Amino acid sequence: MNVNKSNHFDVIIIGGGITGAGTARDCALRGLKTLLVERLDLTNGATGRNHGLLHSGARYAVTDGESASECIKENMILRRIARHCVEETDGLFITLPEDDLGFQKTFIKACRRAGIRAEAIDPAEARRLEPSVNPSLIGAVRVPDGSVDPFRLTTANALDARLHGAEVRTYTEVIGFIKDGRRIVGVKLRDRQTKSESEVYADITVNAGGIWGHRIAEMAGARVNMFPAKGALLIFGHRVNNLVLNRCRKPADADILVPGDTISLIGTTSSRVPYDEIDDLQVTPDEVNLLLREGSKLAPSLAATRVLRAYAGVRPLVAADNDESGRSISRGIVCLDHETRDDIPGFITITGGKLMTYRLMAEWATDMVCKKLNVDKRCQTAEICLPGSSYDKDTKSIATPLSIGTRAAEGRHGSMSKKISADSRLDRSLVCECEAVSIGEVDYAIRELRVRNLLNLRRRTRVGMGTCQGELCACRAAGLLGKANGCARKAQEDLAAFLNERWRGMYPVAWNDTLCETQFTSWVYEGVCGLDTFAKE
Amino acid sequence: MNNEQHTNKQSFEQCVKCTICTVYCPVAAANPDYPGPKQAGPDLERYRLKNPRFYDDTLDLCLNCKRCEVACPSNVKIGDIILSARLKYSAKRPKLREYILANTDVMGSMATTFAPLVNASLKLPAVKNIMDRTLAIDHHRTMPTYSSQRFEAWFKQHAQAKQENFDRSVSYFHGCYVNYNHPKQGKDLVKILNAIGYGVHLLDKEKCCGVALISNKMEAQARRQAKVNINSIRRSVAAGRPVLTTSSTCTFTMRDEYPHVLGVDNADVREQIVLATKFIFEAVDAGRVKLAFREDYRKRIAYHTPCHMEKLGWSIYSTSLLRMIPGVEFMMLDSLCCGIAGTYGFKRENYPYSQKIGEPLFRQIKSLGVDLVATDCETCKWQIEMSTGVTVENPISILADALDVEQTMKLNK
Numbered sequence: 001m002n003v004n005k006s007n008h009f010d011v012i013i014i015g016g017g018i019t020g021a022g023t024a025r026d027c028a029l030r031g032l033k034t035l036l037v038e039r040l041d042l043t044n045g046a047t048g049r050n051h052g053l054l055h056s057g058a059r060y061a062v063t064d065g066e067s068a069s070e071c072i073k074e075n076m077i078l079r080r081i082a083r084h085c086v087e088e089t090d091g092l093f094i095t096l097p098e099d100d101l102g103f104q105k106t107f108i109k110a111c112r113r114a115g116i117r118a119e120a121i122d123p124a125e126a127r128r129l130e131p132s133v134n135p136s137l138i139g140a141v142r143v144p145d146g147s148v149d150p151f152r153l154t155t156a157n158a159l160d161a162r163l164h165g166a167e168v169r170t171y172t173e174v175i176g177f178i179k180d181g182r183r184i185v186g187v188k189l190r191d192r193q194t195k196s197e198s199e200v201y202a203d204i205t206v207n208a209g210g211i212w213g214h215r216i217a218e219m220a221g222a223r224v225n226m227f228p229a230k231g232a233l234l235i236f237g238h239r240v241n242n243l244v245l246n247r248c249r250k251p252a253d254a255d256i257l258v259p260g261d262t263i264s265l266i267g268t269t270s271s272r273v274p275y276d277e278i279d280d281l282q283v284t285p286d287e288v289n290l291l292l293r294e295g296s297k298l299a300p301s302l303a304a305t306r307v308l309r310a311y312a313g314v315r316p317l318v319a320a321d322n323d324e325s326g327r328s329i330s331r332g333i334v335c336l337d338h339e340t341r342d343d344i345p346g347f348i349t350i351t352g353g354k355l356m357t358y359r360l361m362a363e364w365a366t367d368m369v370c371k372k373l374n375v376d377k378r379c380q381t382a383e384i385c386l387p388g389s390s391y392d393k394d395t396k397s398i399a400t401p402l403s404i405g406t407r408a409a410e411g412r413h414g415s416m417s418k419k420i421s422a423d424s425r426l427d428r429s430l431v432c433e434c435e436a437v438s439i440g441e442v443d444y445a446i447r448e449l450r451v452r453n454l455l456n457l458r459r460r461t462r463v464g465m466g467t468c469q470g471e472l473c474a475c476r477a478a479g480l481l482g483k484a485n486g487c488a489r490k491a492q493e494d495l496a497a498f499l500n501e502r503w504r505g506m507y508p509v510a511w512n513d514t515l516c517e518t519q520f521t522s523w524v525y526e527g528v529c530g531l532d533t534f535a536k537e
Numbered sequence: 538m539n540n541e542q543h544t545n546k547q548s549f550e551q552c553v554k555c556t557i558c559t560v561y562c563p564v565a566a567a568n569p570d571y572p573g574p575k576q577a578g579p580d581l582e583r584y585r586l587k588n589p590r591f592y593d594d595t596l597d598l599c600l601n602c603k604r605c606e607v608a609c610p611s612n613v614k615i616g617d618i619i620l621s622a623r624l625k626y627s628a629k630r631p632k633l634r635e636y637i638l639a640n641t642d643v644m645g646s647m648a649t650t651f652a653p654l655v656n657a658s659l660k661l662p663a664v665k666n667i668m669d670r671t672l673a674i675d676h677h678r679t680m681p682t683y684s685s686q687r688f689e690a691w692f693k694q695h696a697q698a699k700q701e702n703f704d705r706s707v708s709y710f711h712g713c714y715v716n717y718n719h720p721k722q723g724k725d726l727v728k729i730l731n732a733i734g735y736g737v738h739l740l741d742k743e744k745c746c747g748v749a750l751i752s753n754k755m756e757a758q759a760r761r762q763a764k765v766n767i768n769s770i771r772r773s774v775a776a777g778r779p780v781l782t783t784s785s786t787c788t789f790t791m792r793d794e795y796p797h798v799l800g801v802d803n804a805d806v807r808e809q810i811v812l813a814t815k816f817i818f819e820a821v822d823a824g825r826v827k828l829a830f831r832e833d834y835r836k837r838i839a840y841h842t843p844c845h846m847e848k849l850g851w852s853i854y855s856t857s858l859l860r861m862i863p864g865v866e867f868m869m870l871d872s873l874c875c876g877i878a879g880t881y882g883f884k885r886e887n888y889p890y891s892q893k894i895g896e897p898l899f900r901q902i903k904s905l906g907v908d909l910v911a912t913d914c915e916t917c918k919w920q921i922e923m924s925t926g927v928t929v930e931n932p933i934s935i936l937a938d939a940l941d942v943e944q945t946m947k948l949n950k
Contacts, residue, residue: 306550468554
């Protein structure tokens with residue numbers, strides 16, 4: 001075994017979703033030598049494909065009191081440690097004429113039992129607070145829901161892990177485990193871009209692969225029963241609502257409308273999908289129809305609002321260990337010690353849970369890691385603010401009015417935005433006009449946030465996420481990336497891949513304005529720039 | 538926040554980001570600080586819906602020329618979105634200067650009383666310098682002169698009585714400029730209409746159309762005045778009298794800004810608010826009336842399309858009428874903004890941009906060696922006269938000068 005200092009870690013974490021990033025941060029904060037590996041980009045899986053809802057827990061209050069109280073605790077923590085990722089909007093659980101108003105009492109009682117502030121308000125007051133709400137509502141309960149940007153949250157966790165000494169490798173796939181007897185002592189990695197393979201070693205390896213964790217566990221010789229549940233969502237062109245809208249009834253399909261940054265999101269559907277489809281999810285016309293139909297019941301104006309795109313994620317549902325059929329599904333946190341469970345020392349799986357409870361999941365996993373390593377360090381992730389959410393007073397002088405890009409970047413990067421240059425007119429000029437991303441911000445992302453391609457850039461900033469879905473900004477951003485990476489050819493390939501990725505999300509909703517937009521985009525890139533002839537070469 | 542307003546009435550979601558509006562924006566071309574209509578309108582509206590603090594004072598640089606809306610292939614009301622955002626989100630409230638500039642009728646009625654004195658003082662460099670320093674009204678600006686007799690007073694004394702003699706009649710919304718500054722334009726219209734067999738009446742109650750109030754963020758007062766005007770117009774229409782105007786901006790404001798920006802419904806009477814040139818041209822075109830012109834009238838005339846005329850799409854009526862005059866050598870100027878935009882160009886902070894925007898137009902006018910420039914907007918008139926030295930007349934006044942009144946009356950007996 002070729003073990004040396006540089007390729008030996010205390011802990012290797014597999015998976016660059018929010019759980020992996022959160023665990024890497026926790027491990028690094030506790031002084032462990034940490035490596036995070038992700039086969040694609042951070043947030044590529046379920047982390048980047050959900051509502052971005054800062055659950056108050058109210059949704060689970062009636063059916064799952066434990067999840068509900070976990071949610072409200074984490075909700076309050078995130079408001080403090082991840083201020084720049086969170087919008088404290090509050091939410092309404094509305095009762096429509098077709099719903100049972102009697103459920104409201106049960107709901108409020110369950111919320112209060114879980115420690116969630118829940119107050120019934122008058123329908124007229126609800127209409128005043130949220131003018132987009134279905135005016136025929138007969139009841140409303142106000143709860144501390146909000147929205148959270150999962151891209152920012154993951155980026156901030158990964159960034160803080162790095163600031164505390166962790167190493168983060170994206171586009172690095174685990175292709176096998178290195179064993180010493182039954183003990184896992186390291187992993188074999190392949191760099192997906194250079195195709196080179198390497199080995200790294202660690203005392204403990206944590207599987208935080210989400211739904212892909214099923215395969216990772218299999219590779220390690222353990223069996224974790226997971227069932228992929230697909231959830232589809234639609235993104236609308238602008239913020240339709242400013243309060244999160246829910247239906248006050250047992251959780252069902254398409255009954256949450258979340259305002260997130262400049263847009264609103266409706267979701268989700270829920271359907272089991274075969275395991276071999278999880279890397280290639282398609283949103284079906286039936287799902288789109290269902291989302292629009294149910295969404296319009298929450299806010300009627302959705303029916304006349306442009307749908308920007310559709311996407312789907314996979315929830316990693318974990319079956320209880322003694323249940324092979326998969327009927328008994330846990331939505332709670334599952335932290336498996338494979339040493340005691342499967343006689344595989346050095347291997348832990350952290351799964352289940354939800355975006356809201358990522359920090360708690362990370363805490364559980366890190367506690368287990370520390371116990372195994374005999375490290376006696378307390379978890380501090382609930383107290384220390386994430387980078388971007390610090391309360392330092394060192395903000396820029398506001399003597400001159402800030403440019404729109406600077407103000408928008410402040411929303412995205414919080415206190416880290418002071419690292420974004422806005423000195424020259426060039427720095428301030430916009431790459432993405434819809435989302436007000438400046439050249440300075442793109443430079444910052446390339447410099448500090450591990451951006452290699454347009455997809456990374458989109459998730460670290462908001463380039464290409466706005467109304468035009470990359471029509472105007474993609475070529476500008478590709479130009480900047482080409483310059484930074486010193487390769488025009490790769491930038492062209494990246495541009496073509498990015499536009500295809502954008503089209504994939506627009507295709508299921510390509511009618512009216514969205515169809516016009518895609519047509520215009522294809523004229524620009526195929527007709528004017530000749531990107532299609534390039535792609536065929 | 539009223540989100541519904543944005544999805545229905547002022548939808549920005551058809552915007553495909555083609556940016557043609559910004560190409561046609563006169564301000565974006567002259568001032569790099571202005572983000573352009575696409576950014577200021579549909580793009581930033583999404584941010585303002587998220588949080589009003591994303592409102593940007595650079596929106597005050599918008600002229601409200603609506604050339605962006607004319608250019609837009611997707612029918613987005615870009616100018617309306619920008620103007621509405623200014624009214625809704627701007628923290629800058631109108632100051633004394635704005636009250637003086639925007640209340641054209643109040644200022645007009647005071648000024649006409651002491652017209653000779655006011656006109657003389659407004660020409661004095663000392664007075665202009667004081668206005669510049671105290672009010673930030675640019676001292677380069679030539680101020681409009683006031684008339685000693687208001688149009689309304691003249692009309693009541695000299696014209697009203699005989700208007701009952703006609704079978705057909707119209708109402709005339711004269712506007713502040715005709716009433717306080719240039720009654721001749723109104724007299725010219727009465728002369729033409731009487732000659733072709735139409736009686737002219739004033740509205741029961743006429744208030745300033747409010748365009749300057751809107752652009753200076755005095756929305757509530759503008760809405761009150763709009764309601765008064767629309768109610769008067771309703772009574773006139775009910776009496777079978779369409780309402781004619783001689784100012785493209787008043788016309789555009791009452792037809793489009795009332796419902797779009799002020800929320801004052803005018804759907805029942807909107808089609809009855811018509812620029813006089815359109816009304817006359819259509820009557821001639823349909824053979825309902827005939828015009829006879831003086832043989833000795835000879836003029837080389839270039840027509841300037843005011844921005845709001847471009848938005849109305851009506852310059853064809855004014856120019857077609859001018860082309861009917863045998864003695865007119867007609868030239869069409871490129872459709873360019875003159876830069877004044879009502880009260881905009883009077884403000885010190887805007888003056889340099891105002892002149893920069895108008896420069897290509899001034900250059901073209903100066904190069905043509907014309908006797909007159911014709912245009913349907915009084916503020917364009919001030920700007921072009923000040924910046925080129927060429928006399929500017931409303932097409933109605935040109936028509937009245939060229940008309941053989943007796944012959945015309947005979948033809949329309």
